[in-house]
Amino acid sequence: MSNSDCVGPDKPLAIVATQGSKRRIVAINDIARDRGVMPGHRLTDARAIVPDLVTVAADHEADAAALVTLSHWAQRFTPSTAVSPPSGLWLDITGCTRLWRGEQPLLESLMHQLERRGIPCQAAIADTFGAAWAFAREAGCYTIVPPGAHRKRLSDLPLKALRLEPETLADLRRLGLKTIGEVMALPRAALANRFEDVLPRLDQTLGNAPEAIAFVQPPTPWFESLTFADFLMTPEDLQRALAALARKLCRRLSEAGRGGKRFEAGFFGADNTVQRIAIATSLATHDARGITQLLAARLERIDPGFGIEVITLRASRIAPLHERQIAMDQEQGNLATTAPLIDKLGNRLGFNNVWRFAMAQSHWPERAVTQAAPLARPSHRVWENGAARPIRLLSRPEPIEATAFLPDRPPVQFRWRRVLRRVRRAEGPERIAPEWWRDEENAPQAIRDYYCVEDESGARFWLYREGLYQNGAPPPRWFIHGFLA
Numbered sequence: 001m002s003n004s005d006c007v008g009p010d011k012p013l014a015i016v017a018t019q020g021s022k023r024r025i026v027a028i029n030d031i032a033r034d035r036g037v038m039p040g041h042r043l044t045d046a047r048a049i050v051p052d053l054v055t056v057a058a059d060h061e062a063d064a065a066a067l068v069t070l071s072h073w074a075q076r077f078t079p080s081t082a083v084s085p086p087s088g089l090w091l092d093i094t095g096c097t098r099l100w101r102g103e104q105p106l107l108e109s110l111m112h113q114l115e116r117r118g119i120p121c122q123a124a125i126a127d128t129f130g131a132a133w134a135f136a137r138e139a140g141c142y143t144i145v146p147p148g149a150h151r152k153r154l155s156d157l158p159l160k161a162l163r164l165e166p167e168t169l170a171d172l173r174r175l176g177l178k179t180i181g182e183v184m185a186l187p188r189a190a191l192a193n194r195f196e197d198v199l200p201r202l203d204q205t206l207g208n209a210p211e212a213i214a215f216v217q218p219p220t221p222w223f224e225s226l227t228f229a230d231f232l233m234t235p236e237d238l239q240r241a242l243a244a245l246a247r248k249l250c251r252r253l254s255e256a257g258r259g260g261k262r263f264e265a266g267f268f269g270a271d272n273t274v275q276r277i278a279i280a281t282s283l284a285t286h287d288a289r290g291i292t293q294l295l296a297a298r299l300e301r302i303d304p305g306f307g308i309e310v311i312t313l314r315a316s317r318i319a320p321l322h323e324r325q326i327a328m329d330q331e332q333g334n335l336a337t338t339a340p341l342i343d344k345l346g347n348r349l350g351f352n353n354v355w356r357f358a359m360a361q362s363h364w365p366e367r368a369v370t371q372a373a374p375l376a377r378p379s380h381r382v383w384e385n386g387a388a389r390p391i392r393l394l395s396r397p398e399p400i401e402a403t404a405f406l407p408d409r410p411p412v413q414f415r416w417r418r419v420l421r422r423v424r425r426a427e428g429p430e431r432i433a434p435e436w437w438r439d440e441e442n443a444p445q446a447i448r449d450y451y452c453v454e455d456e457s458g459a460r461f462w463l464y465r466e467g468l469y470q471n472g473a474p475p476p477r478w479f480i481h482g483f484l485a
Contacts, residue, residue, distance in 0.1 A: 011031060014056070015055070015057075023042065025042075035050045080094075080215050090213055091110075107142055123141075123143075124144070126150045138157055154205065225311070242313065246292045246295075250288040253318075260319075261318075264314050265295055269306060277295060279343075284317075286321060290340060294344070342374045392483045393481065408449070410427075410453060411463065416480055423453045428450055431448070449464060460484035462482040
């Protein structure tokens with residue numbers, strides 16, 4: 001049990017981290033703040049102010065993991081969330097405010113949800129990530145900066161709002177600079193020569209330079225969300241909610257002439273858990289009914305627990321989708337009727353396990369067939385030599401014992417899997433040589449002579465002899481490679 005587990009709500013508590021050779025306060029509770037302790041104080045100074053201060057060593061790994069968990073939780077408001085160490089979150093709410101009837105209701109709901117879970121916070125909405133970071137830390141509760149107004153309002157903020165390195169911040173203060181506006185008034189050439197990180201941070205904050213943010217999931221505008229006053233508990237309710245989300249999302253996709261090839265549903269529980277299910281489609285689609293059916297097949301993986309309070313649905317892998325007149329394009333009509341079956345098989349078995357055979361350019365039979373996507377356009381290639389080929393090809397040739405009267409004649413009998421079969425008819429040979437352009441030994445032993453043979457029962461087999469009869473060379477071997485119609 002840690003010290004924090006024994007501290008009552010009326011005791012001052014601080015989290016201490018070692019920074020260099022000094023131990024400093026990095027976080028405090030309200031009691032410690034009211035008694036004069038602040039983050040950044042040295043531990044010795046804090047104990048001089050509050051002698052009965054209870055301290056706990058900082059656990060940076062646990063803090064980072066908790067912040068990642070919180071970023072997943074925040075995806076009930078927007079699919080684009082990212083961590084901002086050590087204690088912040090980035091939320092890109094572009095296109096999501098319509099789900100909350102504006103920016104202010106979204107921000108108030110976010111802060112209310114956090115405070116209800118015992119997480120105090122400050123927040124801001126601005127045109128750039130850097131500006132939002134600055135205003136969030138200067139706001140008493142929250143602030144919403146109107147579009148285009150962040151440049152003027154940033155001028156009055158202190159330099160620490162630029163996220164500068166401590167050494168740079170100290171040097172600027174020694175020069176008598178205190179606010180962002182004072183730095184903005186200086187010549188850019190002088191700033192670039194003296195301080196490496198000032199101009200990049202300033203431009204990012206003002207919106208003159210892009211800033212790379214590592215979002216938990218790739219940002220997408222194709223996102224819908226439903227919040228429920230009464231928590232959902234049954235699979236039937238979850239499926240109805242998914243159907244409503246799919247209709248809303250597919251209506252937007254249809255209006256934009258687009259379709260999705262991957263859909264992910266998120267279920268946010270009352271106990272702060274986040275569960276997800278995802279489905280993929282072989283063709284881009286905005287068919288709400290089909291998407292709902294595929295997602296419903298995976299609802300058994302969702303445990304409602306104490307109830308689901310928010311459900312989200314996001315679409316990724318977006319592609320243009322042009323409506324086609326099936327009667328005028330029979331091939332596309334066949335794809336449209338086959339795609340639902342492929343989607344069901346792919347989501348159940350994995351799309352890597354659903355494929356069809358396709359022709360490949362190779363003389364060797366086992367290399368002349370390859371795997372292709374199930375809905376890829378069929379190849380119109382044919383066997384160039386027009387020779388007979390088996391209706392079933394073994395995955396690998398199997399050795400047999402064969403007897404032939406002459407070296408270049410077909411066998412008169414062969415034994416395969418302990419069964420002796422006498423040959424009644426035979427055709428051949430068809431000689432297939434190794435492919436010289438491949439990195440393999442081009443030796444006479446690799447030459448194959450194929451024969452089509454029929455036994456006394458009428459069964460037809462595709463056999464081949466590997467190698468040639470030569471003095472000093474290993475004797476040829478016989479194999480069965482397939483079965484003919």
